[in-house]
Amino acid sequence: MHGTYKDDAEHEIINLISNADTHSFQAVSWAAKECDQQKGKGDNMAVAYDKTKLVYQPNYPTGKKIEWTIGTIMISYQRPRMQAPVIVMNTNMERESGRKAQLSNITAAKTVADVIRTCLGPRSMLKMLLDPMGGILLTNDGNAILREIEVDHPAAKSMIELSRTQDEEVGDGTTSVIILAGEVLAGALPHIQNNIHPVVIISAFKKALEDALKVVEEISTPVDVNNTEEMLSLIKSSIGTKFTSTWSDLMCKLALDAVRTVAIKEEGTEKTEVDIKRYARVEKIPGGEIEQSQVLDGIILNKDVTHPKMRRRIENPRVILLDCPLEYKKGESQTNIEITKETDWNRILQIEEEQVKAMCDKIISLKPDLVFTEKGVSDLAQHYFVKANITAIRRVRKTDNNRIARAVGATIVNRVDDLRESDVGTKCGLFNIDKIGDEYFTFLTKCEDPKACSIVLRGPSKDIINEVERNLQDAMCVARNVFYSAKLAPGGGATEMAVAVKLEEKAKLIEGVEQWPYRSVAEAMEVIPRTLVQNCGGNAIKTLTQLRAKHTAGEHSFGIDGEAGKVVDMKDYGIWEPSAVKVQTIKTAIESACLLLRVDDIVSGLSKNRQPAPQGGAPEGMEQQ
Template sequence: MKSPVLVLKDSLKRDFGSRVRYGNIQASKSVADIIRTTLGPRSMLKMLLDAGGGIVVTNDGNAILRELDLAHPAAKSMIELSRTQDEEVGDGTTSVIVLAGEMLHVAEAFIDKNYHPSVICQAYNKALEDAITVLDKIAMPVDVNDPGATILGLVKSCINTKFTRQFGDLIADLAIDATTTIGVDLGQGLREVDIKKDIKVEKVPGGQLEDSKVLKGIMINKDVVAPGKMRRKILNPRIILLDCPLEYKKGENQTNVELVKEEDWQVLLKMEEEYIENLCMQILKFKPDLVITEKGLSDLACHYLGKAGVSAIRRLRKTDNNRIAKACGAVVVSRPEELQESDVGTGAGLFEIKKIGDEFFAFIVDCKDPKACTVMLRGASKDVLNEVERNLQDAMSVARNILKSPKILPGGGATELTVSAALKQKSSLIEGIEKWPYEAAALAFEAIPRTLVQNCGLNVIRTMTTLQGKHANGENAWVGIDGNTGAIVDMKEQKIWDSYNVKAQTFKTAIEAACMILKIDDIVSGIKKKQAIGTGPTPSNPKIEEEGDADNEQILPE
């Protein structure tokens, strides 16, 4: 017998080592180039067409990238950076892609000179550590108990790069109001703010954007079960929240009832009615004004509750039910027989049903100490409201970051220029082969201010030379570029700030991702090959391996 032969298909076409790195760097740079023009106040908008035929008009980095359909794996990992940044700190999604793309771009020259990727990555990691040290030095503490000019200025500088900057302070005020409403004090100057769970953004087309407001309570797209019988406006309501059905449990599969006499049917119906009446009486003995359940509510239960003057809402989302519990101080109960007085919510000042446009909305507002709230957005169309919501989410994330980590840094590219100047000075102290990649990383930080200058339509070389000269001695750490006018100004005077959390996360994510992509030296497909019709194992050679991967196929001997 012959020995087994391993056949490597298309081995000449496969890329190894530096060829793969060049391909990855080009793919990453392409992703960065797509959204480079969306950085800063004078940024362009992108119009995206989704698979369903809808359109999205935005300059939010994460919103643009998640709509892209890319085949290259390195480009996909770049898109993942933006999603990570958005989940972690909520802002800086464009900056992180631009910075990561620049880090890979400057590394290309060292790959040409046969530098080992580990050497480049080691220099980059050292540069990251020194960059975070510089951030700690120039960061300015903020008093979170004074949500005035400083926090407003920070949120406004975030909003100024967005579509909604034309509406002035409105979005910034909404974001600060919402986050300070739900903030839970943890002591030692720290606060816990969960904007995803505790803040609901309700978009209602119609009206003007100026009609948008933060409700000290909850707004849900529901009406009472029986509008004719039940009250639609209640002052200081007692609220009971349930996550169980108020209807008879029908055992469809597990129950077999045999009715012999006609009276048995009446007995069965009577049992059902008594069961529902018993449920309602257990609820009514706590004298509630409003009962809300996540499940169904039968007509008979509706009758008993309506007769007692209790309003009811059914089939509510669990997330909305939890928000109502946090807003009015109620406890969601699973079994009516286990209800206690402490489970009844008494923190709400008003329950009211309002009709906006063609739909009814229930408002549970004027809560005493709400730990959840709703932001009601009004606007001309759904497209405008969707973009306003994306901008509001970013603004709320920035406000949350300040409440969690009360430190700010200069905006307008000033932070990156300061870090770049500090790393250039330190590179002269580094010995050995790591010196040059370290210095290249220092230059890569200038990509952010350079992109801001480009998007302002200024002379890039002249403006960047002036900025580098001002930062060379390390004294003018707060000098940057005003993204609206293109002037070189002091960021403190213009109140253009960045959150420490956002900037630190941007640097860490960008450099760590660049290192990961540089260390890739081979791309191997793990997709199983589909067998062509009519090419199965033959009787003469039944042992052909059918599940080799796309590149390696092992052929066994006959």
């Protein structure tokens, strides 16, 4: 009987006891029912009844129920054994997954955006931050603020990275990109709560991004980089929202002069190289007035001459740049010298002098007026230079040496023996050393076509000069972007509203669920003009309705006047922004929103001081890893 299935077993047992009373059938059906229950619990097996356990008792008294004993045995019975739970993740972890993780990311992104929402536009508020060293940071620059804020949430850290990326890439729009990214994610929130899959939302966002970039391209206009007036008005609109807006004409001129100085056209191509980070150095000198700031047609160094008898003013100097010490070269490894007689010691000193003299003679043979070295200059070398009427300046930074080389036309040499006439720089018009405040500064000015420059910033306090520098960097980045891509888009939220209106129209043509996330991007774009109105105390609903009507009628140059909160034509006000900044802002905001929506699990390790009590595992006294 073993090995037969339940139905067959039951059939045979029923045949055996076909003449018995109803209790027999109840007993058989009870056994079958128990087998069914076991099978329902996941026991996938053959069930049979053991007929040997079926006992027929005919001698029982009349009226007494006949007892039947039905035993069941399980063939191939594979009951799952009870196992201890397998712990894969470290118990000292915080974990959020699924929708909870997505909602957490969206909340974190919105929180970061709300922090700097008031820093947008000409009526923006300043943030005062106390850094860990006790210094005060007073700024409305989005990147500078977020750089100083410490956050724990990974999504918030990702948002702060956006601002840094935007600053490095285009130098402007750091506040806009955070606000826009936060609003795009906020627009995705209701769709996630309505159980629309994140992949569907991301797909709609990607379509909206493509269409938005096309709209920016359509409404952009070309600009002539050689037209000073157009360039100045463009830069002015960029720093009009900053602390330096009072001195905007001066700042614009400084930025444009600096960028034009370092711009180099690559031979054989139309491409222009503008490396403001390396070749346009800002020298901050506290004291004086902001109006005294200027762009030098050359280089300034915070250095003095090495010997008081050296010349402090030279016209049309011949300049040599070195990357080696003018000192006796000691052995690379430790050297021991054994001296047997006193004359040997004198000979050692003589060898040192001869080596230094040989280096100086080689330099003097080229008849330079100025020698700059990144390393040290020994007293003996200074003596020879003073006798030859040569001025030497030592321990110049590598970056400063590179700028001097570009400004005066010299070549940096690593060994004195390699010096040639072609390495001498002759493009400098004037070398002089001036004392400003308590410090001495070296000036190399009146350079002939310098491809590097220094910007001198003056101001009443260090904090103000730091803020002026941040604003100037933004202005230079705007000018650089126009040199790279000579196209302008209307400012004052006009570009964003144009994109919003166009996307709203296209959303009606999209079928299916994707229409709703696509439409939410159009609504998110309106956050920039809305924030501009709110920051200057205007009526956001009324003003945005007027602006939307203008753009629906095809007048895409209308935007928000950030000073008064009114709808005006950006062409009349001359408020333009490089289209490169707008493209980068929209691209970064939407792509980062897609990235955060794709996250469905957040696992974060707890810091040592926040660890919960150990739940078994490590013995007492041992540190939990």
